[in-house]
Amino acid sequence: MEQVQSLNDHLVVFPDSPGGARAHRQIGSEAPQLVAHASGRPWLAGSWAPEDLVVSAAGPVRVAVFGPSPVTPDRLGSLVSSVRALPDLDALVRALPGNTHVVASVDGQVRFQGTVTGTRCVFTARLGDVPIAADRADVLAAATGAEPDEDLLATSVTYGMLFAPLSERSWWRGVHQVAADSCLVLPADGAARSVRWWQPPEPHLPLSQGAAGVRARLREAVAQRQPQQGRLSADLSGGMDSTSLCFLAAEHSPDLLTFCWTGGSAINDDPLYAGRAARLLTRAEHLTVPDTDAPPVFSPPYWAVDTEAPRAATRGMNAIRFGIRHLVEHGATRHLAGHGADELFTGGAAYLHTLFRRHPVTAWRQLRAHRALHCWPLLPSLAGLLHGGDLGTWWRQCADDLARTAPLPRTPSLGWGERIPATPWATRARSGPPGRSSAPWRTRSRRWHRTADSTRP
Numbered sequence: 001m002e003q004v005q006s007l008n009d010h011l012v013v014f015p016d017s018p019g020g021a022r023a024h025r026q027i028g029s030e031a032p033q034l035v036a037h038a039s040g041r042p043w044l045a046g047s048w049a050p051e052d053l054v055v056s057a058a059g060p061v062r063v064a065v066f067g068p069s070p071v072t073p074d075r076l077g078s079l080v081s082s083v084r085a086l087p088d089l090d091a092l093v094r095a096l097p098g099n100t101h102v103v104a105s106v107d108g109q110v111r112f113q114g115t116v117t118g119t120r121c122v123f124t125a126r127l128g129d130v131p132i133a134a135d136r137a138d139v140l141a142a143a144t145g146a147e148p149d150e151d152l153l154a155t156s157v158t159y160g161m162l163f164a165p166l167s168e169r170s171w172w173r174g175v176h177q178v179a180a181d182s183c184l185v186l187p188a189d190g191a192a193r194s195v196r197w198w199q200p201p202e203p204h205l206p207l208s209q210g211a212a213g214v215r216a217r218l219r220e221a222v223a224q225r226q227p228q229q230g231r232l233s234a235d236l237s238g239g240m241d242s243t244s245l246c247f248l249a250a251e252h253s254p255d256l257l258t259f260c261w262t263g264g265s266a267i268n269d270d271p272l273y274a275g276r277a278a279r280l281l282t283r284a285e286h287l288t289v290p291d292t293d294a295p296p297v298f299s300p301p302y303w304a305v306d307t308e309a310p311r312a313a314t315r316g317m318n319a320i321r322f323g324i325r326h327l328v329e330h331g332a333t334r335h336l337a338g339h340g341a342d343e344l345f346t347g348g349a350a351y352l353h354t355l356f357r358r359h360p361v362t363a364w365r366q367l368r369a370h371r372a373l374h375c376w377p378l379l380p381s382l383a384g385l386l387h388g389g390d391l392g393t394w395w396r397q398c399a400d401d402l403a404r405t406a407p408l409p410r411t412p413s414l415g416w417g418e419r420i421p422a423t424p425w426a427t428r429a430r431s432g433p434p435g436r437s438s439a440p441w442r443t444r445s446r447r448w449h450r451t452a453d454s455t456r457p
Contacts, residue, residue, distance in 0.1 A: 009046070009047055009048050009049070009052070010031070010046045010047060010048075010134060010135060010136045010139045011044060011045075011046040011048065011053075011066050011101065011103075011134060011135045012027065012031050012044070012045045012046050012132060012133070012134045012139060012140075012143075013043070013044060013103055013110060013112050013132065013133040013134065013186065014041070014042050014043060014044075014045070014110075014130075014132055014186075015110055015130065015131065015132070015186040015187065015188060016037040016039055016041055016043065016105060016108045016109070016110060016188050017041070017108075017130070017188045017189060018041075019128075019129065019130035020041055020042060020130060020132070020186075021041045021042055022128075022130065023127045023128070023130045023132050024042035024045055026127060026143070027045075027127070027143045028042075028045065030139075030142070030143070031045035031046045031047065032045075032047060033045065033046055033047055033048060035053075035055055035062075035064065037062065037105045038057070038059075038060045038061075038062060038105065039108075043062065043103075043105050043110070044064060044103060046134075046139075048066065051228075052066060052067060052068065053065070053066050054069065054071055054072070054073055054076055055073075055076075056073055056076040056077040056079075056080045057077075057080070058077065058080045058081045058083070060106065060107055061080055061083050061084075061104070061105070061106050061107075062104065062105040062106075063076060063079070063080045063083065063089075063092065063102065063103070063104045063105075064102070064103045064104075065096060065098070065100050065101075065102055066100055066101040066102075066103065066135065067098060067099055067100035067101055067120060068098055068099060068100070068224075068225070069096065069097060069098030069099075069100045069224075070097060070098060070224040071096055071097070071098065076096075079092045079095055079096075080092070083104070083106065084106075085106060085107075086104065086106055086109055086111050086185065089102070089104050089106075089111055089183075090197050093113065093197070097220065097221070097224060098221075098224065099115060099119055099120060100115070100120065101113065101114050101115075101120050101122070101135055108187070108188040109185060109186070109187055109188065110133075110185065110186040110187075111183050111184070111185055111186075112133050112183060112184045112186070113178075113182070113183035113184065113197070114135070114178075114180065115180065116180050116181055116198050117180065117340070117344075118167075118180040119340070120135065121135070121137075121177055121178070121180070122135065122177070122178040122183070122184050123135070123136065123137045123140055123170060123175050123176065123177050123178070124140070124175070124176050124178065124184055124186075124192050125140040125141075125143070125144045125146065125174055125175045125176065126144070126174070127143055127144055131186055131191060131192035132186075133184055133186060133192070136308050137170045137171060137172050137175050137177065137308055137309065138172070138308040138309075140172070140175045141172040141174075141175050144174060144175070146172040146173055146174040146175050147172070147173050147174075148171060148172060148173070149169075149170070149171055149172060149173050152166065152169060152171055153171070153310070156310055163416075163417060168180070171308075171309045171310070178194050179194060179196070181196055181197070181198040181199075182194040182195055182196045182197065182198075183195055183197050218244070218245075218248055219248050219251070222245060222248040222249050222251075222252070222336070223251075223252050225249075225334060225336060226252055226253065226334075227333045227334040229333055230331055230332060230333030230334070231253070231255055231256075231257050231330070231331045231332045231333065232249060232253045232255075232256055232257070232332070232333075232334055232335075232336070233256070233257040233258070233259060233287075233327045233330075233332035233334070233335045233336070234246045234249050234256065234257075234258055234259070234335065234336040234337070235258070235259055235260070235335075235336065235337045235338060236258035236259065236260045236274050236277060236278060236281075236286070237260060237261070237270050237274060237338070238260070238269070238270030238271055238272065238273035238274030238275075238277065239270055239273075239338060239341075240338075240341070241338025241339075241340075241341030241342070242336075242337060242338035243273065243274070243277045243338075244338070245336050245337075245338055246258055246277065246281060246284070246336075247277070247280075247281065249336060250281050250283060250284055253284075254283050255283075255284075255285065256281070256283070256284040256285070257284065257285050257286075257287060257327065257330055257331070257332050258278065258281065258284055258285070258286045258287065259287050259288075259289070259323060259326070259327060259335075260274045260278070260286065260287070260288045260289070261288075261289055261290075261291045261294070261319075261323075262288050262289065262290050262291065263290050263291040263292060285330070287326060287327070287330060289323065289326060293322075294318070294319040294322055295318045295319065295322055296318070297316070297318060297319075298318075299318060348413060348417075349366075349367070349370045349412070349413060349414050350414060350415060350416060352366060352367055352370075352385055352414065353385065353388050353414070356385055356386075363385070367381060367385060370412075371412075374412070374413070376412040377412075380411055380412050381412045381414070384411065384412045384414035384415070385414055387414075387415075389415070391416050394415055394416040394417070397419075398419065401419060
Protein backbone atom coordinates (compact mmCIF):
# COMPACT_ATOMS: atom_id res chain seq x y z
CA MET A 1 0.00 0.00 0.00
CA GLU A 2 1.48 3.31 -1.00
CA GLN A 3 0.85 7.00 -0.93
CA VAL A 4 2.77 8.99 -3.50
CA GLN A 5 5.07 11.54 -1.86
CA SER A 6 5.98 14.79 -3.55
CA LEU A 7 9.45 14.65 -5.06
CA ASN A 8 10.30 17.89 -3.25
CA ASP A 9 9.39 16.55 0.20
CA HIS A 10 12.36 15.70 2.37
CA LEU A 11 13.55 15.82 5.96
CA VAL A 12 17.10 16.59 7.13
CA VAL A 13 18.08 15.96 10.76
CA PHE A 14 20.86 17.81 12.60
CA PRO A 15 22.60 17.07 15.91
CA ASP A 16 22.05 19.42 18.84
CA SER A 17 25.49 21.02 18.62
CA PRO A 18 27.29 24.07 17.22
CA GLY A 19 28.43 21.83 14.37
CA GLY A 20 24.81 20.96 13.61
CA ALA A 21 23.93 24.65 13.45
CA ARG A 22 26.88 25.23 11.11
CA ALA A 23 25.78 22.34 8.88
CA HIS A 24 22.28 23.80 8.69
CA ARG A 25 23.66 27.15 7.53
CA GLN A 26 25.48 25.35 4.70
CA ILE A 27 22.37 23.68 3.29
CA GLY A 28 19.59 25.84 4.73
CA SER A 29 18.63 27.36 1.37
CA GLU A 30 17.65 23.89 0.13
CA ALA A 31 15.56 23.19 3.25
CA PRO A 32 13.17 26.13 3.75
CA GLN A 33 11.17 24.76 6.72
CA LEU A 34 12.71 24.48 10.18
CA VAL A 35 11.97 22.96 13.61
CA ALA A 36 14.35 23.68 16.50
CA HIS A 37 15.77 21.63 19.35
CA ALA A 38 14.85 22.65 22.90
CA SER A 39 18.20 24.46 22.86
CA GLY A 40 17.04 26.61 19.94
CA ARG A 41 19.54 25.08 17.49
CA PRO A 42 18.25 23.65 14.16
CA TRP A 43 16.86 20.14 14.54
CA LEU A 44 14.68 19.38 11.48
CA ALA A 45 14.80 21.12 8.13
CA GLY A 46 13.34 20.36 4.75
CA SER A 47 10.11 20.64 2.82
CA TRP A 48 6.83 18.96 3.71
CA ALA A 49 3.07 19.40 3.71
CA PRO A 50 1.71 20.68 7.04
CA GLU A 51 -0.24 17.46 7.68
CA ASP A 52 2.86 15.29 7.19
CA LEU A 53 4.76 16.51 10.26
CA VAL A 54 3.42 16.27 13.81
CA VAL A 55 5.67 17.58 16.62
CA SER A 56 5.18 17.41 20.36
CA ALA A 57 7.36 18.57 23.25
CA ALA A 58 7.59 17.82 26.96
CA GLY A 59 10.34 19.78 28.71
CA PRO A 60 13.67 19.02 26.99
CA VAL A 61 12.13 16.20 24.93
CA ARG A 62 11.00 16.74 21.34
CA VAL A 63 9.39 14.02 19.17
CA ALA A 64 8.35 14.40 15.53
CA VAL A 65 6.35 12.02 13.34
CA PHE A 66 7.00 12.51 9.62
CA GLY A 67 4.69 10.91 7.08
CA PRO A 68 1.03 9.83 6.72
CA SER A 69 -0.19 9.03 10.22
CA PRO A 70 -3.48 9.49 12.07
CA VAL A 71 -1.65 10.52 15.26
CA THR A 72 -2.77 13.90 16.62
CA PRO A 73 -0.59 16.37 18.55
CA ASP A 74 -2.55 15.55 21.73
CA ARG A 75 -2.04 11.81 21.30
CA LEU A 76 1.64 12.26 20.54
CA GLY A 77 1.97 14.57 23.54
CA SER A 78 0.56 11.91 25.87
CA LEU A 79 3.18 9.45 24.60
CA VAL A 80 6.04 11.95 24.79
CA SER A 81 5.30 12.73 28.44
CA SER A 82 6.69 9.34 29.51
CA VAL A 83 10.00 9.70 27.63
CA ARG A 84 13.03 10.37 29.82
CA ALA A 85 15.84 8.85 27.69
CA LEU A 86 16.36 7.49 24.20
CA PRO A 87 15.55 3.83 25.10
CA ASP A 88 12.08 4.95 26.26
CA LEU A 89 11.28 5.64 22.61
CA ASP A 90 11.01 1.92 21.85
CA ALA A 91 7.59 1.75 23.48
CA LEU A 92 6.50 5.05 21.89
CA VAL A 93 7.39 3.87 18.38
CA ARG A 94 5.46 0.61 18.81
CA ALA A 95 2.38 2.58 19.85
CA LEU A 96 2.40 4.78 16.71
CA PRO A 97 0.37 3.66 13.68
CA GLY A 98 1.17 4.66 10.14
CA ASN A 99 4.02 4.54 7.65
CA THR A 100 6.28 7.17 9.18
CA HIS A 101 9.70 8.33 10.27
CA VAL A 102 10.09 9.12 13.96
CA VAL A 103 12.68 11.65 15.19
CA ALA A 104 13.41 12.49 18.81
CA SER A 105 15.63 15.04 20.53
CA VAL A 106 16.35 14.13 24.16
CA ASP A 107 18.90 15.98 26.31
CA GLY A 108 21.25 16.77 23.44
CA GLN A 109 20.94 13.41 21.66
CA VAL A 110 18.92 12.68 18.53
CA ARG A 111 17.29 9.41 17.52
CA PHE A 112 16.05 8.95 13.94
CA GLN A 113 14.37 5.84 12.57
CA GLY A 114 12.22 4.62 9.72
CA THR A 115 10.05 1.54 9.32
CA VAL A 116 11.00 -2.07 9.97
CA THR A 117 9.66 -2.97 6.51
CA GLY A 118 12.21 -0.67 4.86
CA THR A 119 9.56 1.43 3.11
CA ARG A 120 10.92 4.49 4.92
CA CYS A 121 14.69 4.48 5.20
CA VAL A 122 17.22 6.50 7.18
CA PHE A 123 20.46 7.74 5.61
CA THR A 124 23.44 9.43 7.18
CA ALA A 125 26.57 11.23 5.95
CA ARG A 126 29.18 13.65 7.21
CA LEU A 127 29.17 17.28 6.19
CA GLY A 128 32.75 18.14 7.02
CA ASP A 129 33.17 16.71 10.51
CA VAL A 130 29.45 16.85 11.41
CA PRO A 131 27.16 13.81 11.08
CA ILE A 132 23.75 14.62 9.62
CA ALA A 133 20.86 12.44 8.46
CA ALA A 134 17.90 12.51 6.08
CA ASP A 135 15.04 10.43 4.75
CA ARG A 136 16.47 10.61 1.21
CA ALA A 137 19.95 9.60 0.11
CA ASP A 138 20.07 12.05 -2.79
CA VAL A 139 19.49 15.00 -0.46
CA LEU A 140 22.60 14.07 1.51
CA ALA A 141 24.51 13.35 -1.69
CA ALA A 142 23.75 16.85 -2.97
CA ALA A 143 24.71 18.40 0.37
CA THR A 144 28.02 16.54 0.63
CA GLY A 145 28.96 16.29 -3.06
CA ALA A 146 28.78 12.48 -3.03
CA GLU A 147 29.17 10.54 -6.28
CA PRO A 148 27.05 7.55 -7.37
CA ASP A 149 28.29 4.08 -6.46
CA GLU A 150 29.12 2.62 -9.90
CA ASP A 151 29.68 -0.90 -8.54
CA LEU A 152 26.18 -1.02 -7.07
CA LEU A 153 24.68 0.43 -10.26
CA ALA A 154 26.37 -2.29 -12.32
CA THR A 155 25.12 -4.94 -9.90
CA SER A 156 21.55 -3.69 -10.15
CA VAL A 157 21.68 -3.93 -13.95
CA THR A 158 22.74 -7.56 -13.65
CA TYR A 159 20.32 -8.44 -10.87
CA GLY A 160 17.49 -5.97 -10.39
CA MET A 161 15.90 -7.13 -7.13
CA LEU A 162 18.68 -6.92 -4.58
CA PHE A 163 18.40 -8.23 -1.04
CA ALA A 164 20.48 -7.85 2.12
CA PRO A 165 23.21 -6.80 2.43
CA LEU A 166 23.11 -4.98 -0.94
CA SER A 167 19.53 -3.78 -0.44
CA GLU A 168 20.76 -1.98 2.71
CA ARG A 169 23.50 -0.13 0.88
CA SER A 170 23.18 3.46 -0.33
CA TRP A 171 23.51 4.26 -4.03
CA TRP A 172 25.88 7.12 -3.18
CA ARG A 173 29.45 6.86 -1.94
CA GLY A 174 29.83 8.40 1.49
CA VAL A 175 26.09 8.18 2.21
CA HIS A 176 25.19 5.24 4.44
CA GLN A 177 21.82 3.57 4.88
CA VAL A 178 20.77 2.46 8.37
CA ALA A 179 19.43 -1.09 8.65
CA ALA A 180 15.65 -1.23 8.83
CA ASP A 181 15.70 -2.89 12.26
CA SER A 182 17.93 -0.16 13.70
CA CYS A 183 17.76 3.53 14.54
CA LEU A 184 20.40 6.22 14.08
CA VAL A 185 21.72 8.11 17.09
CA LEU A 186 23.34 11.53 16.59
CA PRO A 187 25.15 12.60 19.77
CA ALA A 188 25.88 16.22 20.60
CA ASP A 189 29.56 15.47 20.07
CA GLY A 190 31.06 12.55 18.19
CA ALA A 191 30.21 10.12 15.40
CA ALA A 192 26.75 8.82 14.55
CA ARG A 193 25.98 5.22 15.46
CA SER A 194 23.19 2.77 14.68
CA VAL A 195 21.41 0.91 17.46
CA ARG A 196 19.24 -2.13 16.87
CA TRP A 197 15.83 -1.69 18.46
CA TRP A 198 13.70 -4.41 16.79
CA GLN A 199 13.97 -8.20 16.98
CA PRO A 200 11.77 -10.65 15.04
CA PRO A 201 9.10 -12.01 17.38
CA GLU A 202 8.98 -15.70 18.16
CA PRO A 203 6.58 -17.57 15.82
CA HIS A 204 4.28 -18.75 18.61
CA LEU A 205 0.87 -17.81 17.18
CA PRO A 206 -1.14 -20.41 15.24
CA LEU A 207 -2.08 -19.48 11.68
CA SER A 208 -5.70 -18.64 12.54
CA GLN A 209 -4.72 -16.11 15.22
CA GLY A 210 -1.97 -14.64 13.06
CA ALA A 211 -4.36 -14.19 10.13
CA ALA A 212 -6.89 -12.44 12.37
CA GLY A 213 -4.17 -10.08 13.59
CA VAL A 214 -3.07 -9.25 10.05
CA ARG A 215 -6.69 -8.59 9.06
CA ALA A 216 -7.19 -6.26 12.01
CA ARG A 217 -4.05 -4.25 11.28
CA LEU A 218 -4.86 -4.02 7.57
CA ARG A 219 -8.39 -2.82 8.36
CA GLU A 220 -6.95 -0.19 10.70
CA ALA A 221 -4.35 0.93 8.14
CA VAL A 222 -6.90 1.26 5.33
CA ALA A 223 -9.29 3.21 7.57
CA GLN A 224 -6.47 5.67 8.30
CA ARG A 225 -5.94 6.35 4.59
CA GLN A 226 -9.26 8.08 4.03
CA PRO A 227 -8.56 11.42 2.27
CA GLN A 228 -9.67 14.65 3.89
CA GLN A 229 -10.83 15.89 0.50
CA GLY A 230 -11.76 14.08 -2.68
CA ARG A 231 -12.20 10.36 -3.22
CA LEU A 232 -10.22 7.28 -2.30
CA SER A 233 -9.20 5.07 -5.21
CA ALA A 234 -7.61 1.63 -5.25
CA ASP A 235 -6.15 -0.83 -7.73
CA LEU A 236 -8.36 -3.82 -8.48
CA SER A 237 -6.04 -6.03 -10.48
CA GLY A 238 -7.69 -9.30 -9.47
CA GLY A 239 -4.77 -10.43 -7.34
CA MET A 240 -5.20 -11.29 -3.69
CA ASP A 241 -3.33 -8.22 -2.45
CA SER A 242 -5.13 -5.37 -4.22
CA THR A 243 -8.51 -7.16 -4.13
CA SER A 244 -8.32 -7.53 -0.34
CA LEU A 245 -7.54 -3.83 0.06
CA CYS A 246 -10.52 -2.90 -2.10
CA PHE A 247 -12.95 -4.80 0.12
CA LEU A 248 -11.43 -3.27 3.26
CA ALA A 249 -11.55 0.22 1.71
CA ALA A 250 -15.20 -0.22 0.73
CA GLU A 251 -16.10 -0.58 4.43
CA HIS A 252 -15.24 3.10 4.95
CA SER A 253 -15.62 4.61 1.46
CA PRO A 254 -19.09 4.37 -0.06
CA ASP A 255 -17.80 6.24 -3.11
CA LEU A 256 -14.67 4.11 -3.55
CA LEU A 257 -13.20 4.24 -7.06
CA THR A 258 -11.44 1.09 -8.30
CA PHE A 259 -9.04 0.95 -11.23
CA CYS A 260 -8.32 -2.08 -13.41
CA TRP A 261 -6.38 -2.67 -16.62
CA THR A 262 -8.19 -5.12 -18.89
CA GLY A 263 -6.64 -7.46 -21.40
CA GLY A 264 -3.23 -9.05 -20.98
CA SER A 265 -2.05 -12.50 -21.98
CA ALA A 266 -4.31 -15.52 -22.42
CA ILE A 267 -2.89 -17.22 -19.32
CA ASN A 268 -3.52 -14.20 -17.08
CA ASP A 269 -6.74 -14.87 -15.16
CA ASP A 270 -6.47 -11.77 -12.95
CA PRO A 271 -9.04 -9.79 -15.02
CA LEU A 272 -11.52 -12.64 -14.50
CA TYR A 273 -11.22 -12.39 -10.72
CA ALA A 274 -11.21 -8.60 -10.88
CA GLY A 275 -14.58 -8.75 -12.65
CA ARG A 276 -16.00 -11.09 -9.99
CA ALA A 277 -14.76 -8.81 -7.21
CA ALA A 278 -16.22 -5.73 -8.92
CA ARG A 279 -19.68 -7.34 -9.02
CA LEU A 280 -19.48 -7.88 -5.24
CA LEU A 281 -18.34 -4.31 -4.56
CA THR A 282 -21.78 -2.94 -5.32
CA ARG A 283 -21.29 0.54 -3.80
CA ALA A 284 -17.99 1.29 -5.55
CA GLU A 285 -17.47 2.86 -8.97
CA HIS A 286 -15.28 0.76 -11.24
CA LEU A 287 -12.95 2.28 -13.79
CA THR A 288 -11.60 -0.19 -16.36
CA VAL A 289 -9.11 0.75 -19.05
CA PRO A 290 -7.89 -1.52 -21.87
CA ASP A 291 -4.15 -2.09 -21.62
CA THR A 292 -3.93 -1.24 -25.33
CA ASP A 293 -4.76 2.37 -24.37
CA ALA A 294 -1.59 2.70 -22.32
CA PRO A 295 1.18 4.77 -23.95
CA PRO A 296 4.35 3.02 -25.13
CA VAL A 297 7.02 2.46 -22.51
CA PHE A 298 9.39 5.18 -23.73
CA SER A 299 7.00 7.54 -25.47
CA PRO A 300 7.81 11.22 -24.84
CA PRO A 301 7.52 13.06 -22.60
CA TYR A 302 8.97 10.27 -20.46
CA TRP A 303 8.30 10.70 -16.75
CA ALA A 304 10.39 9.19 -13.95
CA VAL A 305 8.81 8.87 -10.53
CA ASP A 306 11.99 9.68 -8.61
CA THR A 307 15.70 10.30 -8.99
CA GLU A 308 16.89 9.12 -5.58
CA ALA A 309 17.80 5.63 -6.79
CA PRO A 310 17.10 3.25 -9.70
CA ARG A 311 13.59 1.80 -9.53
CA ALA A 312 12.50 -1.62 -10.75
CA ALA A 313 9.16 -0.20 -11.99
CA THR A 314 10.65 2.65 -14.03
CA ARG A 315 9.69 1.13 -17.37
CA GLY A 316 6.03 1.19 -16.34
CA MET A 317 5.91 4.83 -15.31
CA ASN A 318 4.21 6.06 -18.48
CA ALA A 319 1.34 3.64 -17.91
CA ILE A 320 1.16 4.58 -14.23
CA ARG A 321 0.97 8.28 -15.06
CA PHE A 322 -1.71 7.54 -17.65
CA GLY A 323 -3.75 5.74 -14.98
CA ILE A 324 -3.25 8.55 -12.45
CA ARG A 325 -4.65 11.04 -14.94
CA HIS A 326 -7.84 8.97 -15.24
CA LEU A 327 -8.19 8.70 -11.46
CA VAL A 328 -7.74 12.43 -10.93
CA GLU A 329 -10.36 13.16 -13.58
CA HIS A 330 -12.79 11.04 -11.51
CA GLY A 331 -12.05 12.95 -8.29
CA ALA A 332 -9.47 10.70 -6.63
CA THR A 333 -6.96 12.39 -4.32
CA ARG A 334 -5.43 9.32 -2.63
CA HIS A 335 -4.74 5.91 -4.12
CA LEU A 336 -4.10 2.45 -2.62
CA ALA A 337 -2.13 -0.34 -4.26
CA GLY A 338 -1.15 -3.81 -3.14
CA HIS A 339 2.60 -3.40 -3.56
CA GLY A 340 4.62 -5.31 -0.96
CA ALA A 341 2.23 -8.19 -0.34
CA ASP A 342 4.32 -10.65 -2.33
CA GLU A 343 7.40 -9.74 -0.29
CA LEU A 344 5.49 -10.17 2.99
CA PHE A 345 3.44 -13.28 2.31
CA THR A 346 5.09 -15.16 -0.56
CA GLY A 347 8.42 -16.57 0.54
CA GLY A 348 10.87 -18.76 -1.32
CA ALA A 349 11.70 -22.34 -0.52
CA ALA A 350 15.11 -21.75 1.10
CA TYR A 351 13.59 -22.28 4.56
CA LEU A 352 13.31 -25.99 3.70
CA HIS A 353 17.03 -26.43 4.43
CA THR A 354 16.51 -25.72 8.13
CA LEU A 355 13.11 -27.42 8.27
CA PHE A 356 14.55 -30.61 6.75
CA ARG A 357 17.08 -30.95 9.57
CA ARG A 358 14.44 -30.40 12.26
CA HIS A 359 11.30 -31.96 10.80
CA PRO A 360 12.23 -34.00 7.70
CA VAL A 361 8.73 -35.39 7.06
CA THR A 362 7.16 -31.91 7.11
CA ALA A 363 9.93 -30.57 4.87
CA TRP A 364 9.38 -33.39 2.38
CA ARG A 365 5.64 -32.64 2.20
CA GLN A 366 6.26 -28.95 1.63
CA LEU A 367 8.94 -29.69 -0.98
CA ARG A 368 6.32 -31.69 -2.91
CA ALA A 369 4.05 -28.64 -2.91
CA HIS A 370 6.84 -26.41 -4.27
CA ARG A 371 7.71 -29.02 -6.92
CA ALA A 372 4.09 -29.20 -8.06
CA LEU A 373 3.80 -25.40 -8.21
CA HIS A 374 7.06 -24.78 -10.07
CA CYS A 375 7.42 -28.08 -12.01
CA TRP A 376 10.74 -28.92 -10.37
CA PRO A 377 12.22 -32.36 -11.19
CA LEU A 378 12.78 -34.71 -8.25
CA LEU A 379 16.53 -35.35 -8.24
CA PRO A 380 17.65 -31.69 -8.66
CA SER A 381 15.16 -30.75 -5.93
CA LEU A 382 16.66 -33.28 -3.51
CA ALA A 383 20.18 -32.16 -4.42
CA GLY A 384 19.28 -28.53 -3.77
CA LEU A 385 17.68 -29.44 -0.46
CA LEU A 386 20.77 -31.26 0.76
CA HIS A 387 23.31 -28.79 -0.59
CA GLY A 388 22.81 -25.88 1.84
CA GLY A 389 25.59 -23.30 2.04
CA ASP A 390 25.87 -19.90 3.70
CA LEU A 391 25.16 -16.50 2.11
CA GLY A 392 28.82 -15.75 1.45
CA THR A 393 29.23 -19.01 -0.51
CA TRP A 394 26.15 -18.18 -2.59
CA TRP A 395 27.54 -14.74 -3.52
CA ARG A 396 30.90 -16.26 -4.54
CA GLN A 397 29.10 -18.74 -6.79
CA CYS A 398 27.21 -15.85 -8.38
CA ALA A 399 30.51 -14.06 -8.99
CA ASP A 400 31.89 -17.11 -10.76
CA ASP A 401 28.71 -17.43 -12.85
CA LEU A 402 29.34 -13.98 -14.37
CA ALA A 403 32.19 -15.46 -16.40
CA ARG A 404 30.02 -18.19 -17.94
CA THR A 405 29.45 -18.01 -21.68
CA ALA A 406 26.70 -20.65 -21.77
CA PRO A 407 23.26 -20.03 -20.23
CA LEU A 408 22.89 -21.20 -16.66
CA PRO A 409 21.02 -24.50 -16.30
CA ARG A 410 17.51 -24.24 -14.88
CA THR A 411 17.57 -25.53 -11.31
CA PRO A 412 15.07 -25.48 -8.41
CA SER A 413 15.25 -22.20 -6.48
CA LEU A 414 16.28 -23.57 -3.09
CA GLY A 415 19.17 -21.20 -2.39
CA TRP A 416 19.41 -17.65 -1.09
CA GLY A 417 18.03 -16.28 -4.36
CA GLU A 418 17.87 -16.87 -8.10
CA ARG A 419 21.26 -17.55 -9.65
CA ILE A 420 22.67 -14.43 -11.24
CA PRO A 421 23.80 -14.85 -14.87
CA ALA A 422 25.86 -12.41 -16.87
CA THR A 423 23.59 -10.03 -18.76
CA PRO A 424 23.39 -11.43 -22.32
CA TRP A 425 23.92 -8.03 -23.98
CA ALA A 426 26.98 -7.13 -21.89
CA THR A 427 30.23 -6.64 -23.81
CA ARG A 428 33.84 -6.49 -22.75
CA ALA A 429 34.77 -3.05 -21.43
CA ARG A 430 37.99 -1.35 -22.48
CA SER A 431 40.38 0.53 -20.26
CA GLY A 432 43.85 1.90 -20.76
CA PRO A 433 45.45 2.45 -24.17
CA PRO A 434 43.39 1.65 -27.29
CA GLY A 435 43.74 -1.92 -28.45
CA ARG A 436 44.34 -3.34 -25.01
CA SER A 437 41.33 -5.19 -23.67
CA SER A 438 40.73 -5.44 -19.97
CA ALA A 439 39.46 -8.54 -18.21
CA PRO A 440 36.07 -7.22 -17.10
CA TRP A 441 34.52 -10.47 -15.95
CA ARG A 442 37.51 -11.28 -13.78
CA THR A 443 37.47 -7.76 -12.31
CA ARG A 444 33.74 -7.88 -11.67
CA SER A 445 34.10 -11.36 -10.18
CA ARG A 446 36.67 -10.04 -7.68
CA ARG A 447 34.26 -7.25 -6.72
CA TRP A 448 31.47 -9.74 -6.14
CA HIS A 449 33.80 -11.90 -4.07
CA ARG A 450 34.47 -8.84 -1.90
CA THR A 451 30.69 -8.47 -1.54
CA ALA A 452 30.44 -12.11 -0.48
CA ASP A 453 33.20 -11.70 2.08
CA SER A 454 31.45 -8.64 3.56
CA THR A 455 28.43 -10.82 4.45
CA ARG A 456 30.45 -12.85 6.92
CA PRO A 457 30.05 -12.10 10.65
